Structure formats: C-alpha cells, structure tokens
Amino acid sequence: MKNKNNIIQSITFIALFTALLSSCLNHLDRFPENETTGEDVYGTFDGYKGAIVKVYAANALSGNQGPSGKPDISGLDEGQYADFLRMFFNHQELPTDEAHCIWSQDDGITGLNNINFSSENPFSKGMYNRSIMNIMYVNEFLRNSTQSAVGGKGFDASQEGEIAYFRAEARFLRAFQYWVLMDIFGNPPFVTEETEMDILPEQIGRKDLFDYIESELKDIADNNQLKDPRTNEYGRVDKGAAWALLARLYLNAEVYTGTGKYSEAATYAEKVINAGYSLKDDYEQLFLANNNLNNPEVILSINYDGEKTRNFGGATFLINCGSNVDYQADYADVLLHYGIRDNANWSGYRARKEFMEKFAEGDKRNLFVGETPSIENAIDYKEGMATYKWRNITIDANGNWEYGSHIAYADNDFPLFRLAEIYLIYTEAVKRGGNGSAATALECINKLRERAFGGADNNYRSFNDVTMEDILNERGFELYWEGHRRTDLIRFNLFTGSGYIWEWKGGVRNGRSASAHYNIYPIPSSDIMANPNLKQNPNY
Numbered sequence: 001m002k003n004k005n006n007i008i009q010s011i012t013f014i015a016l017f018t019a020l021l022s023s024c025l026n027h028l029d030r031f032p033e034n035e036t037t038g039e040d041v042y043g044t045f046d047g048y049k050g051a052i053v054k055v056y057a058a059n060a061l062s063g064n065q066g067p068s069g070k071p072d073i074s075g076l077d078e079g080q081y082a083d084f085l086r087m088f089f090n091h092q093e094l095p096t097d098e099a100h101c102i103w104s105q106d107d108g109i110t111g112l113n114n115i116n117f118s119s120e121n122p123f124s125k126g127m128y129n130r131s132i133m134n135i136m137y138v139n140e141f142l143r144n145s146t147q148s149a150v151g152g153k154g155f156d157a158s159q160e161g162e163i164a165y166f167r168a169e170a171r172f173l174r175a176f177q178y179w180v181l182m183d184i185f186g187n188p189p190f191v192t193e194e195t196e197m198d199i200l201p202e203q204i205g206r207k208d209l210f211d212y213i214e215s216e217l218k219d220i221a222d223n224n225q226l227k228d229p230r231t232n233e234y235g236r237v238d239k240g241a242a243w244a245l246l247a248r249l250y251l252n253a254e255v256y257t258g259t260g261k262y263s264e265a266a267t268y269a270e271k272v273i274n275a276g277y278s279l280k281d282d283y284e285q286l287f288l289a290n291n292n293l294n295n296p297e298v299i300l301s302i303n304y305d306g307e308k309t310r311n312f313g314g315a316t317f318l319i320n321c322g323s324n325v326d327y328q329a330d331y332a333d334v335l336l337h338y339g340i341r342d343n344a345n346w347s348g349y350r351a352r353k354e355f356m357e358k359f360a361e362g363d364k365r366n367l368f369v370g371e372t373p374s375i376e377n378a379i380d381y382k383e384g385m386a387t388y389k390w391r392n393i394t395i396d397a398n399g400n401w402e403y404g405s406h407i408a409y410a411d412n413d414f415p416l417f418r419l420a421e422i423y424l425i426y427t428e429a430v431k432r433g434g435n436g437s438a439a440t441a442l443e444c445i446n447k448l449r450e451r452a453f454g455g456a457d458n459n460y461r462s463f464n465d466v467t468m469e470d471i472l473n474e475r476g477f478e479l480y481w482e483g484h485r486r487t488d489l490i491r492f493n494l495f496t497g498s499g500y501i502w503e504w505k506g507g508v509r510n511g512r513s514a515s516a517h518y519n520i521y522p523i524p525s526s527d528i529m530a531n532p533n534l535k536q537n538p539n540y
Contacts, residue, residue, distance in 0.1 A: 042144045045159045051141050052166040055173055056235070058134040059084045059302045060309050067310040067409070073129050080106070081126035083313020084134070085302060085414055088483050090123050091184055091521065096485040096495070097355040097502040098476065101321075102379045103348050113378070114507035115496070115514040119522035119540050128185060128524050131177045135191065138174040142167060142193035168225035169237040175216045176245060176416075182209045182256060183487055186520040186537055189527070200531045207257045213249060217242045229275035234292060234303075235413075241300040243271045244417040247425045255491055255519075262434030269426035270436070272299065273444070277419040279451055283365050286418070289339060289404035289411040290394045299417040306392070306406025315410035318390040318481065320346040327386055331369040336401045339392025342408040350375065350384025354502040355480070358473050363452050365477050375503050389481055420448055420478050428471045431463075438463040445471070448478055468492070490519050515539065 041047045062078040063071035069078075076082045093099040094112040103109050108123040110116070117124065143149075145167050150160055174192075181188040190204035190212075204212070220226050221242035229240030249256075250265035278296045280286050286297065289306075304315045323338040325345040338344065353373040359366045370385040377383055390412055392404035404411040423444035430436040445466060446459040460466050472492050475484060489495035498513035505511035522540035 042149070043153070045155055045163075048145065048150075048163050048166060051144075052170060055134075055137045055141055055170050057309075058130075058137050059173075060304060060311075060314060062311050062313060067312055072133055073126070076122065076126050076129070079312025079317075081108075081122050082130060083126075083311055083317070084130050085315075085483075086313035086317045087123060087127035087130055088180065089318070089481070091127055092483040092486045093481060094349075095518075096489060097352045097500075097505075098480050098485045099349050100352050100375055100378070100384055100504060101349050102381050104379050110507075113504060115505060115518050116507055117518055117521050117540075119525040119528065119536065121524075124521050125524040125526060127521075128181070128188070128527065131181050132189070132191075134177045135174050138170045138177075139191060139193040139195070141170050145170075164225070165227060165232075168220040171216055171220050172226070172237045172242055172245070175213045178209060178213050179245065179249060182206055182213065183252070184521050185523055187535070188523070189531065189534060200533050203534050210249070210253065210256045214246070217246050217249070221246070229272075229299075230277070235301060237300060240272055240275050240277065241417055243268045243275070244299050244422055247272065247422060247429075248417075251425050251429060252487060252491055260432065262429040262432045263436070264434075265429035266426055266434040266436035269422045269429065270440075272419070272422045273426065273440075277422075279419060279447060281451070283451055284367065285395070286415070287390050287412060288394055289392045292413050297419045298413070298415045299419065299422075301413040301415050303413045304410055306404050306409040306411045310406075310409045315390060315392070315412035315414055316340065316408070318414070319392055319410055319412070320344055321349040322387050322390070322481075323347070324381060324386060326382075327369055331388075334369060335367075335388035335391065336395070337391065337393055337403070338388065339404050340408060340410065341403070344408075347381045350381065350386055351480070352384060352503050354500075355476060356385050358476060360453075360458065362454075362458075363477060364454065365452050376509065378504060387481060415482065421475075421484070423448060424471065424475050424478065427466070428468075428475075431466065431468060431471060442466065445474060448474065452477065495519060 041051050058072065062082045063069060067079065071078050071082060073082045081087070090112055094101055094109070095115045100113055101109050108121040111118050111121050112123060145163055150163055155163070186206045187203055188209070189201035190209065191201045195201065221239045226242055227238045229238050232238040247265050247268040250261040250268065253259060253261035277299060280295055280297045285291065286295070291298075292301070292303070302314065303309070319338055319340050320343070323340070323345045324347045328335070328338055328345065350370070351368060352375060356368065356373050367389045368385040368387050370382070372383045373385055375384040392410040392412060393401045394404070395401045426436065427441040427445045430438060430441040442460060442463040446456070449458050449460070450456055472488060475488050486495060489500070494500035496514040496516045496518050501511035501513070503509065503511055506514045517537070517539035520537055522537050523534060528534050528536055
C-alpha cells in the first residue's frame with residue numbers, strides 16, 4: 001500500500017550501541033540486547049543513516065523484531081506498556097472527557113481512567129522509560145557524530161553535510177521527548193551526550209528543563225542547522241517541526257514556568273503558518289491508511305507501515321482499541337470498515353458524554369457512532385460513543401474503499417504536528433493577549449470551521465465573538481484522540497478541581513473534583529528507589 005521513499009522506511013532497523021548498553025541508567029532495565037558495535041554502526045555513511053533511523057524508529061516500534069521480541073525495554077510487555085504512542089495516548093487522553101477504557105482488568109487502566117495516579121502504575125513506568133530510552137538513543141548518536149568523530153572516515157562533503165542534518169534532527173527528537181517528560185512528569189532526570197556514563201543522573205526542575213528545550217529548538221531552527229520547511233524527506237524533522245514545537249511549548253509556558261509567553265507562541269505559530277503548509281480538504285482523509293499522500297497539513301508524523309512497522313501499539317492500537325465487531329456491522333454504512341481483519345476489534349475505548357455534547361450538528365469532524373452517550377456502567381463497551389477517526393482503509397473521491405496493506409497492522413501515520421493545531425495555537429495566543437493580528441487569528445479558527453461544516457455559515461463574525469471556551473472546544477473537535485486533551489485542560493485550569501466535571505472523573509459515576517497534584521504524574525517508584533538523586537513529585 002505505502003511506497004514511502006524516505007529514511008524511515010528504506011533502511012533496515014538496527015540495534016544500537018555498545019556504549020549505550022552500559023550507560024548510567026542500566027539499573028532501570030531499559031536497554032535492548034546488543035547486536036552491533038559502535039564500529040559496525042559508525043564506520044560507513046549507511047551506518048550513520050541506519051543509526052538515525054533507529055532514533056526515529058524508537059517512536060514507532062517497541063523493539064528490534066516486530067511485533068514483539070528483542071525489546072528496547074526489558075521487563076515490560078511490548079504491546080501494552082512499551083510503545084511510545086500507546087503510552088502517550090493513554091496518559092493524555094484516558095484521564096479526560098475524550099476517552100474511557102473498559103479494560104479494568106488491565107493493571108493501571110483504572111488509575112488513568114479515574115485521575116488516581118500511582119507511582120506503581122505500569123503505564124507510567126512504560127511512558128517514563130520509553131522517553132528516557134529514546135533520549136539515550138539520541139545521546140549515543142550525538143556522541144558519535146561530532147565533526148571530530150566523522151572526520152577522517154572518507155566521507156565526501158555531501159555526506160558530512162547530511163550527517164550534520166542528522167545531528168540537528170536528533171537534537172529535535174531529544175527536545176521533543178524532554179517536552180513529553182516535562183509535560184507529564186514535571187521534573188525528570190536529565191542526561192545529554194556530555195553526561196558522564198558511570199554516574200546516576202541528576203534531576204532537573206521544570207523551569208530549567210523548559211529553558212533547555214527552548215534553547216535547543218531555537219539553536220537548531222534559527223541557526224540553519226535544520227533543513228527548511230517542507231524540503232526534507234517525508235517523516236524527517238525540518239525547521240517547521242521545530243517552530244511547531246516551540247509554539248506548543250510557549251503556549252503552555254505559564255503552566256511549566258509560571259510566566260506566560262503568548263507573544264512568543266504567536267510568533268512561532270506564524271512562522272509555521274507562513275511556511276507553505278495548507279489544510280487538507282477533507283478532515284476524514286487526514287487519518288486513513290494513505291494519509292502520507294497529498295497531505296500538505298502534516299508537519300511531522302510518526303510513520304507506520306503494515307508490512308514494515310509491526311507492533312501492538314501505534315496506529316494499530318488506535319484503530320483496534322476503539323473498534324467493535326458489532327459496530328463494524330451495525331454502522332457499516334457510516335464507518336465502512338475499521339480496516340483490521342486479524343486480531344481486530346478490541347472493544348476498549350469510548351468517548352464520554354460531556355465531550356460528545358459539545359459537537360454541533362453538521363460538524364464533519366464528529367466521527368463517532370453509538371446509541372448510548374452516557375457511561376453508567378464503566379465496563380460496558382456499548383456505553384459511551386466509539387470513534388472511527390482512525391481506520392486502516394483508503395477512500396477515493398467516489399466513496400470507494402479498500403483495505404490497508406496488512407490484515408493485522410496499520411498503515412496510518414500519526415501526526416505529531418499539523419497545521420490545524422498551529423492555527424489554534426495562534427488563535428489562543430492572541431486571545432490570551434499575545435502580540436499578533438486579531439484578523440489573522442479569526443481567519444485561522446474560521447478556516448477550520450469552514451472545513452468542518454463545508455462552508456462559512458458557522459464561522460465567527462468577529463474575533464470578539466470568540467471566547468476562550470470556544471477555543472478549547474475547537475481544539476477538542478479538531479484534535480481529539482491525538483494526544484492533546486490533558487495538556488489543554490490543564491492550561492485552562494479544568495483538568496483537576498471542580499471547574500469542569502465529567503462522568504467518572506475522580507472515579508465516581510457523576511464525576512467529582514480531583515486534587516491539583518494530579519496535574520503531573522508521579523515519577524515511577526522503581527526509579528525513585530534506584531536513583532537517590534531523584535525526589536518524588538508532591539503528594540505522591
């Protein structure tokens with residue numbers, strides 16, 4: 001199905017690295033089996049290219065043998081607890097009004113559903129370890145790709161220049177993982193390629209980590225270390241991705257540091273807006289099996305291919321967790337098919353009533369089916385609404401559809417950043433008082449509504465008519481199940497407390513207030529016990 005002529009798909013995934021395997025964090029059992037040495041990896045240009053592929057692939061795969069076997073992180077089930085996207089989704093969506101999971105028998109699910117987080121939760125251990133594992137891959141690549149390390153190996157100028165781009169891309173991927181850790185855990189351990197290998201890492205404060213992420217992104221983007229927007233291979237980092245992460249970082253700066261940076265958020269969002277991206281005409285097409293094709297909206301994605309990137313997380317999880325065999329039959333005229341035909345229809349995740357009630361009639365982004373919006377029984381799949389946003393099918397202009405490339409594993413790429421989010425960042429940043437154009441902000445949000453409703457009838461007439469609640473709702477309509485909701489609700493001071501109550505918030509049927517300390521997750525107890533330099537987050 002997919003013919004992706006790019007670095008992510010064209011190079012065989014390889015195991016990294018002897019030095020990494022003996023690093024300072026080995027007490028956390030994060031490290032994969034060693035198959036190659038540093039000399040094997042870094043002796044040729046193809047070796048460097050394969051090494052940067054592994055850095056990217058750590059976001060898409062859970063080990064070196066799909067769908068399981070030879071895991072990156074030992075001691076955790078690869079499909080359930082060790083895939084980046086599955087862990088990120090569960091932490092960002094399950095505690096919110098956008099998702100609820102009936103798999104109460106799975107260790108850790110109930111705590112996430114009910115905003116009752118524990119330092120023993122295996123999902124949080126998986127999220128934390130996966131992000132640190134990915135950072136360690138980057139650090140090892142950076143140690144071996146300095147000018148002094150690359151020089152003398154017989155590479156031509158073009159190859160040395162490409163390796164320099166690899167370095168900047170790796171630094172972005174590390175900054176992104178540190179953003180994940182900062183957003184979810186607040187104060188993680190901090191290591192770079194310059195950290196000594198035989199010491200336990202020190203903890204970094206949230207504000208200091210914010211400053212580090214900011215400086216890294218500005219350096220690689222503003223000093224021309226990355227390729228210009230939309231000039232790199234599909235799935236690789238460019239300046240547009242760095243600007244997008246900076247815009248997201250600045251939008252949440254008040255949460256992370258206590259000081260708002262809304263003008264900066266608008267500035268970097270505007271850089272992306274002016275970089276040549278455009279909205280895809282059909283919202284539904286953004287999330288199908290061929291969403292890598294003719295998609296000018298995506299800035300950076302995690303790439304999946306049913307034949308080449310097999311695991312039980314990623315896009316395969318997003319499709320299966322929300323699908324049900326009865327619904328596939330009952331609503332076939334609407335959803336057509338979920339597109340997975342083997343090990344399919346896991347019947348687990350639904351949206352909650354309060355979120356569904358926000359959609360206006362005629363909004364084409366409302367890709368949900370079901371007959372019972374309210375969840376009275378927390379373990380009944382047919383209560384709540386099921387989304388078919390993610391399906392492993394293609395749909396042509398005439399409505400004809402076909403399966404993806406594999407019966408059990410999905411082709412859908414996951415957008416880490418897309419233009420719609422940037423439009424909403426700009427709109428919100430200006431509304432919160434950041435420097436920018438009210439007319440541009442109004443145009444940004446109305447472009448999304450025009451796509452959603454097929455015309456301008458539901459547009460806002462003036463920027464004064466747009467409320468903060470409208471912006472939060474618009475983010476929900478546009479970005480649900482893409483890993484934004486928890487962060488958004490925290491920024492609006494609605495995730496904990498009693499300002500917004502939804503079904504099963506706090507673990508009771510009608511919902512209740514949750515303590516503010518749940519705005520960040522606890523650092524896993526296994527790491528606290530292993531590293532005396534770490535201090536647990538308050539009230540855990």
